Amino acid sequence: DVQLLESGGGLVQPGGSLRLSCAASEFTFSSYAMSWVRQAPGKGLEWVSTISGTGSPTYYADSVKGRFTISRDNSRSTLFLQMNSLRAEDTAIYYCARDAGAFTSPTDFWGQGTLVTVSS
Amino acid sequence: DIQMTQSPSSLSASLGDRVTITCRASQRMSTYLNWYQQKPGTAPKLLIYAASTLQNGVPSRFSGSGSGTDFTLTISSLDPEDFATYYCQQTYSSPRTFGQGTKVEIK
Numbered sequence: 139d140v141q142l143l144e145s146g147g148g149l150v151q152p153g154g155s156l157r158l159s160c161a162a163s164e165f166t167f168s169s170y171a172m173s174w175v176r177q178a179p180g181k182g183l184e185w186v187s188t189i190s191g192t193g194s195p196t197y198y199a200d201s202v203k204g205r206f207t208i209s210r211d212n213s214r215s216t217l218f219l220q221m222n223s224l225r226a227e228d229t230a231i232y233y234c235a236r237d238a239g240a241f242t243s244p245t246d247f248w249g250q251g252t253l254v255t256v257s258s
Numbered sequence: 259d260i261q262m263t264q265s266p267s268s269l270s271a272s273l274g275d276r277v278t279i280t281c282r283a284s285q286r287m288s289t290y291l292n293w294y295q296q297k298p299g300t301a302p303k304l305l306i307y308a309a310s311t312l313q314n315g316v317p318s319r320f321s322g323s324g325s326g327t328d329f330t331l332t333i334s335s336l337d338p339e340d341f342a343t344y345y346c347q348q349t350y351s352s353p354r355t356f357g358q359g360t361k362v363e364i365k
Contacts (some may be wrong), residue, residue, distance in 0.1 A: 185353060197353070201354045233302075
């Protein structure tokens with residue numbers, strides 16, 4: 139079965155940085171685009187970013203553009219999200235997710251999420 | 259950006275009821291529309307993609323339809339497992355956008 143295991147979440151002060159990781163297994167990681175989707179407490183889903191199987195192109199939500207960077211290491215089957223200049227409104231559960239194909243494809247598998255809390 | 263508007267935001271229904279959720283896009287987007295189910299404390303699950311294709315393993319009581327700007331998710335006969343929140347999502351263009359969600363509750 140496809141497995142996605144996020145790590146790196148935690149409490150960080152406003153203006154701080156955090157790097158999320160997602161270890162993937164049981165599928166050919168480099169063949170799939172990957173995404174990050176977040177969910178603020180009690181709120182709906184918000185797409186954050188997507189990266190193609192090769193690492194380029196990448197796509198970002200306007201709310202994180204210029205502050206977050208998505209990347210991947212296909213040799214280690216790992217997805218990353220570098221988050222800088224964090225704000226209170228970035229507080230959310232961050233899900234790592236696999237896309238079934240290119241950018242226009244649906245997201246077919248999701249990790250269990252890692253909680254990021256931005257607070258002083 | 260394409261805005262996705264779901265309705266209703268919540269509904270109460272009984273076991274065996276037929277339930278319909280709609281999703282309207284602010285611009286035409288062919289059939290690049292997906293539906294997800296999320297239960298409390300768990301990750302979302304893909305139900306339907308490309309507007310009407312059932313994901314592997316999803317019960318046949320779920321169906322989707324629509325193209326262009328108007329889309330529908332239908333549950334033909336509500337099962338106890340179906341009480342959850344449902345989201346539509348467009349993958350036609352960046353930024354991807356979700357609807358605000360529809361919470362299906364027990365009447």
